[in-house]
Amino acid sequence: MKPDPSTQDNPVIEIKGLYKSFGENNDVLKGIDLTVKKTENLVLLGKSGSGKSVIIKCIAGLIEADKGEIKVFDTSIFDITNAKLNEIRLRIGFLFQSSALYDSMSVRENLAFPLARHSKELTEEEINLTIEKELENVGLAEAIDKMPSELSGGMRKRIGLARTLILKPEIILYDEPTTGLDSITSREISELILSIQKKNKTSSIIITHDMACAKLTGDRLLILKDGVICAEGSYDALEKGEDKWVRSFFV
Amino acid sequence: MTPDTKNIFSDAGNITKFALRFFIELFKPPYEIKEFIRQCFRTGYKSLPLVAITGFIMGLVLTLQSRPTLAGFGAESWLPGMVALSLIREIAPVITALICAGNIASGIAAELGSMKVTEQIDAMEVSAINPYKYLAVTRILATTLMIPILVFFADLVGVFGGYVGMNIHSDISFMRYVDKVFESLDFVDILPATIKTFFFGFVIGLIGCYKGFTAANGTESVGKAANSAVVSASLTIFIIDMLAVQITDLFF
Ligand SMILES: Nc1ncnc2c1ncn2[C@@H]1O[C@H](COP(=O)(O)OP(=O)(O)OP(=O)(O)O)[C@@H](O)[C@H]1O
Ligand SMILES: [Mg+2]
Numbered sequence: 001m002k003p004d005p006s007t008q009d010n011p012v013i014e015i016k017g018l019y020k021s022f023g024e025n026n027d028v029l030k031g032i033d034l035t036v037k038k039t040e041n042l043v044l045l046g047k048s049g050s051g052k053s054v055i056i057k058c059i060a061g062l063i064e065a066d067k068g069e070i071k072v073f074d075t076s077i078f079d080i081t082n083a084k085l086n087e088i089r090l091r092i093g094f095l096f097q098s099s100a101l102y103d104s105m106s107v108r109e110n111l112a113f114p115l116a117r118h119s120k121e122l123t124e125e126e127i128n129l130t131i132e133k134e135l136e137n138v139g140l141a142e143a144i145d146k147m148p149s150e151l152s153g154g155m156r157k158r159i160g161l162a163r164t165l166i167l168k169p170e171i172i173l174y175d176e177p178t179t180g181l182d183s184i185t186s187r188e189i190s191e192l193i194l195s196i197q198k199k200n201k202t203s204s205i206i207i208t209h210d211m212a213c214a215k216l217t218g219d220r221l222l223i224l225k226d227g228v229i230c231a232e233g234s235y236d237a238l239e240k241g242e243d244k245w246v247r248s249f250f251v
Numbered sequence: 252m253t254p255d256t257k258n259i260f261s262d263a264g265n266i267t268k269f270a271l272r273f274f275i276e277l278f279k280p281p282y283e284i285k286e287f288i289r290q291c292f293r294t295g296y297k298s299l300p301l302v303a304i305t306g307f308i309m310g311l312v313l314t315l316q317s318r319p320t321l322a323g324f325g326a327e328s329w330l331p332g333m334v335a336l337s338l339i340r341e342i343a344p345v346i347t348a349l350i351c352a353g354n355i356a357s358g359i360a361a362e363l364g365s366m367k368v369t370e371q372i373d374a375m376e377v378s379a380i381n382p383y384k385y386l387a388v389t390r391i392l393a394t395t396l397m398i399p400i401l402v403f404f405a406d407l408v409g410v411f412g413g414y415v416g417m418n419i420h421s422d423i424s425f426m427r428y429v430d431k432v433f434e435s436l437d438f439v440d441i442l443p444a445t446i447k448t449f450f451f452g453f454v455i456g457l458i459g460c461y462k463g464f465t466a467a468n469g470t471e472s473v474g475k476a477a478n479s480a481v482v483s484a485s486l487t488i489f490i491i492d493m494l495a496v497q498i499t500d501l502f503f
């Protein structure tokens with residue numbers, strides 16, 4: 001069994017009353033409350049367009065919320081300087097739904113780009129070694145000198161994952177890590193997520209539509225509906241819960 | 252106010268803010284030297300052939316077109332000087348800048364716009380890399396320095412084009428032609444013309460980056476960003492040129 005996360009200390013991410021709308025009639029988030037405890041994998045479910053990606057973009061400071069509070073490592077990210085925000089961002093890994101690989105750079109350069117800038121003490125050799133190790137981790141060691149345009153969607157996703165992990169973040173925000181992958185690779189990625197949690201003691205938010213991934217990686221699941229969190233619990237509890245709409249996610 | 256005029260004003264305000272940010276970030280370390288050099292090379296390399304061809308044609312055509320008028324006054328010997336003057340003071344800077352607006356500003360806007368749309372700029376931001384510094388400052392600085400060099404190059408090729416034009420109807424040695432060109436040129440002709448090319452380069456980079464960074468979501472906005480970068484940059488180049496001529500007039 002997984003360790004009970006409630007015995008851990010302060011939450012690493014704490015969101016209170018988060019509101020966000022895009023224009024007049026597009027209220028996406030209408031009061032989100034959410035916490036991620038230390039070393040916990042939190043799975044975020046919800047229909048397409050329900051605002052899951054918006055939540056984690058708010059956490060990383062990419063989207064400015066209208067109202068509410070977000071604390072990461074006990075620091076409110078709304079009223080801090082850019083330098084402070086960047087310090088926090090260095091401790092957060094973000095896997096984009098679209099992978100967001102740098103098109104003009106090879107896979108190697110994609111991974112070296114953040115690494116060389118933030119780990120100045122590393123020699124070129126050490127950087128290359130780290131890159132190779134990280135690529136092996138996601139099973140794509142042979143793609144190291146390819147350009148992103150030569151990769152398939154699933155390969156891009158895995159390179160994106162390698163780039164997210166290379167700075168050894170303490171919090172990882174995964175936006176659909178297994179979408180576009182076959183079921184075998186999906187499972188491998190889910191297991192990778194789990195092993196990173198165990199090995200590096202990371203805390204994560206995992207957005208996914210892949211219930212196998214949710215089941216394997218999630219310590220706790222949240223379901224987003226109409227801009228609020230409508231259900232919360234373990235995989236088994238939600239699967240057998242009262243609400244028919246919630247149960248429909250699990251079939 | 253109509254929405255359109257409102258747009259122009261808010262755009263102008265935002266571009267000014269964007270430009271101020273350039274000067275703030277320019278002096279803050281870390282400096283992206285490697286990327287800056289790469290951008291300089293790309294900017295120069297991309298436009299050199301186009302600038303050379305148009306420069307040559309401008310010199311040639313200007314000579315052919317002016318010859319009959321000057322010949323009417325029996326002042327054909329002024330032809331090299333006149334062509335060189337109009338090339339260096341006005342035609343080479345403006346034509347080069349316009350070509351670069353079409354070539355470089357649109358290229359920057361499309362490149363950065365597609366990076367914006369595919370979340371690559373967001374990806375830089377979350378890995379605590381300042382995208383404005385890495386992408387915009389390097390490009391704006393590169394165009395600011397490279398456009399004057401391209402204009403200088405266009406001047407040279409244009410003057411040579413003038414020589415070829417002269418030789419279609421008369422026979423003049425290259426040395427004598429060059430002599431005549433330099434005879435008619437003054438420091439006052441070259442300095443203001445050079446200063447304004449730095450401004451041309453600055454707006455080309457600035458507007459390209461601004462349009463790219465502010466591209467809306469969706470792939471069609473990349474095309475829109477590139478297109479409006481060309482339009483805005485070309486228009487701004489003419490406005491700067493007009494101001495530059497007025498100011499030169501006051502001082503010299
Ligand atoms: N930058 C933006 N500008 C305007 N609207 C946006 C923006 N980002 C998101 N939205 C809107 O917010 C809503 C939620 O988007 P979001 O990407 O968070 O959905 P999602 O839950 O991640 O869906 P999916 O599972 O399909 O990825 C959508 O209706 C979208 O139109
Ligand atoms: Mg999403």
